[in-house]
Amino acid sequence: MSAGNGFLSTEQLINLTAYDTDGEKIGSIGQVYRDDATGRPEWVTVKTGWFGMKESFVPLAGARSDGEALHVPHAKELVKDAPRVDADQHLDVDEERRLYQHYGLPGSHDNGKGKGNGNGKARRTAVDAPGTATGTYVDEPREGRGGDEVVRSEERLRVGTTNEEVGRARLKKVVVTENVTTTVPVSHEEVRVVREPIRKGERVRGGIGEAEKEVTLHAERAVTRKETVPVERVRLETERVTEQQEVSETVRKEQVRYDEDKNGRRGEGRNGPRR
Numbered sequence: 001m002s003a004g005n006g007f008l009s010t011e012q013l014i015n016l017t018a019y020d021t022d023g024e025k026i027g028s029i030g031q032v033y034r035d036d037a038t039g040r041p042e043w044v045t046v047k048t049g050w051f052g053m054k055e056s057f058v059p060l061a062g063a064r065s066d067g068e069a070l071h072v073p074h075a076k077e078l079v080k081d082a083p084r085v086d087a088d089q090h091l092d093v094d095e096e097r098r099l100y101q102h103y104g105l106p107g108s109h110d111n112g113k114g115k116g117n118g119n120g121k122a123r124r125t126a127v128d129a130p131g132t133a134t135g136t137y138v139d140e141p142r143e144g145r146g147g148d149e150v151v152r153s154e155e156r157l158r159v160g161t162t163n164e165e166v167g168r169a170r171l172k173k174v175v176v177t178e179n180v181t182t183t184v185p186v187s188h189e190e191v192r193v194v195r196e197p198i199r200k201g202e203r204v205r206g207g208i209g210e211a212e213k214e215v216t217l218h219a220e221r222a223v224t225r226k227e228t229v230p231v232e233r234v235r236l237e238t239e240r241v242t243e244q245q246e247v248s249e250t251v252r253k254e255q256v257r258y259d260e261d262k263n264g265r266r267g268e269g270r271n272g273p274r275r
Contacts, residue, residue, distance in 0.1 A: 010034065010041055012065075018046045018058065019069050020076040023158070029070065030055045033091050043091060043099075044070070048080045056082045057091070057099050062151055074103060154253025171236050188219030 010032045018026040026046050033043035045055035062073040083098045
């Protein structure tokens with residue numbers, strides 16, 4: 001159970017919040033159970049259920065911490081459905097075996113001792129963490145498993161999307177002026193002199209003297225008026241466009257190496273023994 005180059009202590013674990021494999025919050029750490037023989041933390045209880053009234057046991061094997069959260073390699077529902085064990089008592093071998101079976105993990109080493117804080121009782125008092133601890137919990141070789149295996153872990157990249165504001169569009173109405181030219185027919189009256197001879201037999205009184213006649217002339221004139229009429233509706237709409245975007249990130253994974261010293265020779269291998 002490493003934190004950088006050291007081990008996460010009980011005090012550093014007690015203030016963490018547990019999250020499952022999908023990053024969903026499970027609950028806060030309630031108690032830390034240590035191996036009676038080695039003193040190393042191996043189990044924690046997580047407060048689940050309504051208002052955190054229930055405490056479920058979770059193994060630290062394969063878990064990792066970033067200093068604020070404890071990420072366990074198990075689903076939230078699996079943790080909540082763990083066998084009911086009294087978190088106020090010492091965790092004995094049979095109870096631990098049932099828990100390992102629930103999580104699908106190989107059985108714990110059977111050395112006739114259970115889990116507690118070294119004196120048979122669980123530590124449940126919250127202690128302020130002295131510093132930020134980061135690292136990955138690795139289940140180290142145990143008796144009962146052959147003492148010849150380790151658990152290799154690696155980081156998996158999970159990519160999602162987030163919706164954020166990237167800009168705004170405004171619809172604004174302004175008034176502009178333009179010249180409009182059109183043609184309209186207009187008429188007017190003009191004067192012409194018409195002369196008609198007096199026909200023979202017409203009775204017309206003639207006389208010599210001055211006379212004057214007047215006519216009124218009319219003409220049409222173009223006039224304009226303005227009216228406001230609605231012509232169209234204008235609105236803004238958004239359209240979702242999907243495109244493919246490449247995402248790159250670095251992930252870490254563990255490799256298993258071995259050293260051997262045989263007949264004065266020292267060799268190093270990777271991912272398995274050399275035959």
